[in-house]
Amino acid sequence: MTVNKPLADEKAVPRKRRTAWPAACTVTVALATALSACGGAAPAKTTEDGFAQAAQTDGAVTVWVDATRTAAAKQYQQLHPEVKLDIVSYDGDANGSNYLQTKVQLFNRTGKGWPDVVFSSQNNEVTWAVDAGFAAPLDKGLIAADTLGRFAKGANDVCTVNGTVYCLRNDLSQVVLWYDAPLMKQFGYTVPKTWEEYQALGQKVAAEHPGYLVGDAGDTFTPEIYLWASKCGANHITGPKAVSADTGGPECTKMAQLMDTLIKNKSMSISGVFSTDFAKNEKDKVLLMPGPAWYGGAVFHDTLKTPEKTIGAAPIPQWQGDSAPATGNVGGGTWLLSQHSTHLKAATDFLKWVTTDNAYQGEKAPGFPAYAPAAENWLKAQAASGYFDGDLGALKDASSQVWPGWGSAQFSQEAIWAATVKPGLTQGQTLVSLLPAWQDSIVKHAESFGYKVSQ
Structure with missing residues (x-):
């Protein structure tokens, strides 16, 4: 059976960007x-x-x-x-x-x-x-x-x-919304199309089926899944050595507030999908999971051993009223x-x-x-291959919807998130409260690599 698997580097471990060559x-x-x-x-x-x-x-x-x-x-x-x-x-x-x-x-x-x-x-x-x-x-x-x-x-x-x-x-590695089709049907839920519906479903899951998950915020690439898809302006590469970083904009804060709500009611995990803890305690509790294309093989098939004809893919939710679909990578x-x-x-x-x-x-x-x-x-x-429930057409649509306002620089957003945000989340701090520290760290890292930063 041929199933999509991850690239060798794909995110199980935080990546550090290389320094400039003399x-x-x-x-x-x-x-x-x-x-x-x-x-x-x-x-x-x-x-x-x-x-x-x-x-x-x-x-x-x-x-x-x-x-x-x-x-x-x-x-x-x-x-x-x-x-x-x-x-x-x-x-x-x-x-x-x-x-x-x-x-x-x-x-x-x-x-x-x-x-x-x-x-x-x-x-x-x-x-x-x-x-x-x-x-x-x-x-x-x-x-x-x-x-x-x-x-x-x-x-x-x-x-x-x-x-x-x-x-x-x-x-x-475009981001889509992976879901457990049999569980969604069993619980009588509909796959959310907007972030507002996604949050409401997470609150409903926490009340009606505690322990089940609609997402995970425990990996160092979390910002590339949620904040990038939300059009958060934290990492806009504007030139060869120029970047705009603004984590306080509405596209950042409303996603942070959504995640805080779901983390608090425990319908969003902070374990990390490749952690031993997640595989041991939460692998059978995934109802929804925003994640990149390679999650189908790397996470569900290889790591969580999810049975065939279980996992389907849907478009990543969009903010209500946003006419330009966007996703992360x-x-x-x-x-x-x-x-x-x-x-x-x-x-x-x-x-x-x-x-x-x-x-x-x-x-x-x-x-x-x-x-x-x-x-x-x-x-x-x-x-x-017969592994997935339904087709993967959502991947095709998402392939042309990756938001261009988030770029690839020499400094690593994942390393910054790992050092600045993840420890705070683990200690019970809210993501909203950590946004200023995240921006400050982005600015310092970018400037250390010779980037001109606008805020």
């Missing part, structure tokens, strides 16, 4: 030769496809992948025996390990060692990889506009710097092509195949593909 040996796209201090003279380069390209040679294409994407690289090799791949396994930058950036810094100094193509479990790699001269521009000739145009709306926003696309999104992954590649044709072919081809994305990928045509096939595969 500028002393920065290699930029415009340079035709490397600074001698960064590894000596480089071979002559030809400017094409928007960047200075290394001399092209024969040989193996070096592909760095995490454990989950190793199967994709091996599948490509089987289908393309004429292309030799050197498949290197690494952590995929899971949990913000900084491995890729650290290695690129070393390769830039020594003038050798860069992989041709690399997968990252992070959505913020271009915040350093462009300035470091590593990520190649893809929309200047390497990847056709028609192909780029078939990715889900906004999918490659995290890959775009000053209007240029520097990576391709592997999968989406938790995770996903990206593929980058190196400017230093000496096998650009083969490397680009692999990059396009691994992000768009049905052989992998449409049939075998563990997450919801960012490439829309492959996503259609992926949804059919999930339906054929």
Whole structure:
């Protein structure tokens, strides 16, 4: 049975963002030769496809992948025996390990060692990889506009710097409302369409079926589920080094008030869906659960062992009167092509195949593909698995509704939440009371990474 599973980095552990790479040996796209201090003279380069390209040679294409994407690289090799791949396994930058950036810094100094193509479990790699001269521009000739145009709306926003696309999104982690269909029917409840209905149902559940849950606020990615979907302006990336942070706006406070109400009556847990406590005490009590696309496999199928034909997916609720549907996003992954590649044709072919081809994305990928045509096939595969109750059409709709007012920066909102908000919630403080401290922490973290912050 094929069921959506999480990416290797997907949120079981808080992720830390990498620090900026020192500028002393920065290699930029415009340079035709490397600074001698960064590894000596480089071979002559030809400017094409928007960047200075290394001399092209024969040989193996070096592909760095995490454990989950190793199967994709091996599948490509089987289908393309004429292309030799050197498949290197690494952590995929899971949990913000900084491995890729650290290695690129070393390769830039020594003038050798860069992989041709690399997968990252992070959505913020271009915040350093462009300035470091590593990520190649893809929309200047390497990847056709028609192909780029078939990715889900906004999918490659995290890959775009000053209007240029520097990576391709592997999968989406759009938030939907997961629900236990048999329990909802047994209790006589209707899946809520608005946040107001959602809160009312949570209050009803607390009174009529104490112990059952309509959500969880115990994970470090909680703000990406609830506050992002509420259009809370806590993390609006307005430029390469600029962010707007306002946790006191109505979109933040009314969601915080909703969550406080449900946490207080215990219809919203603060344990965390991957915690031992949750799996032991609450796995059979989940009535509703806002969460990303990968919850279907990672949480319900793999962690909670929820029986088949139980879990369904519905659109995330919207605030009453809001005419522009919005949702959040938790995770996903990206593929980058190196400017230093000496096998650009083969490397680009692999990059396009691994992000768009049905052989992998449409049939075998563990997450919801960012490439829309492959996503259609992926949804059919999930339906054929027989695990879910009903179709997963809500995932398709949500894929183009991720609110663009929440971005991917070098600093980690999850780390900030883990250090500032989660301890307070555990100690019984209200989320509303913690909003000012959350904003103060965002500002300090952003400024430490060189961001100009407006409030």
